[in-house]
Amino acid sequence: MLVLHGKLTCSILGTVSANLKKHLATLSKRGSHRVLVGDLDYAGLPGKVYAPAEGKGLAAVAFGHDWRKNVKDYHATLRHLASWGFVVVAPDTETGLIPNHRNLAADLESSLQVAAGVKLGNGNITVSPHKLGLIGHGMGGASAVLAAVDNEKVKAVGAYYPAQSSPSADAAARSLEIPGLIIGSGRSDIFNSGNPAKLAYNWGGDVTYREITKGTQQGFSEDLFYKLAIGSGAFQASQAEIARGLMVGFLKHQLEGDKTYSDFSEPDASAKGIESFFGDSLADRAGEPSAGELAPVRQES
Structure with a gap:
């Protein structure tokens, strides 16, 4: 038993979802569960x-950290997810x-197997083996994609930047038929180390x-003093709140139904x-050719 201590724009044709606008503000704030x-x-x-x-048959996600980050650099994010009813397990490995x-x-x-296989707290917290997901930030987001390949227990994958x-996670994503949520950046930064849109473009199943x-x-991780020391900018609190809300809504739909x-x-x-x-x-x-730009197939006579 594991003991715990206490400007509106749309780049696509279609209508803007009133429900997303309505619920996002709520999901971006702390949920009702004590963590x-x-x-x-x-x-x-x-x-x-x-x-x-407390809770029986809860949904659970495993969270992967970014390069040179530790779990402590995501304390608020992981607490946020748990406050909305998710069990979150975050390995603190590969930090070198x-x-x-x-x-x-x-x-x-x-x-994730640990979360689904052991009783938590005083035995009053259990996880459903049918409500498992993988999420992560940066390097951890890519690793979440890799971990989902050929893993029938995983029902959804989410990646922050x-x-x-x-x-390659881009190549691995082609084999994934489970739903995915990819969150990218509306601007470039000097440390940009990925192409989130390309990962989404390569997704085999439904992707958002x-x-x-x-x-x-x-800006997503919470290691403010480290950011200031290397001059990479401050923690983006407002943007992180939005990203958390988007992930909570996605997981509540995909894992909890x-x-x-x-x-x-x-x-x-x-x-x-x-x-x-x-x-x-x-x-x-993603920098890929659209359907209308693909060269026509030349048929042999």
């Missing part, structure tokens, strides 16, 4: 567990200068791709500070 935090080390992996204080993305993916998969990985105005990969939040899985749903892309607009964002 407990414990150590994943108990199960043989360094890391943390964030969970609602040259991480192994495949190993981080394996640790994400292992930690996913980075490039080895092996959104960009947050003024949000960047480096709550149709109240179905618009968070719709590719054309937008709201203030968010721009959504799919089809030709996504291809353009």
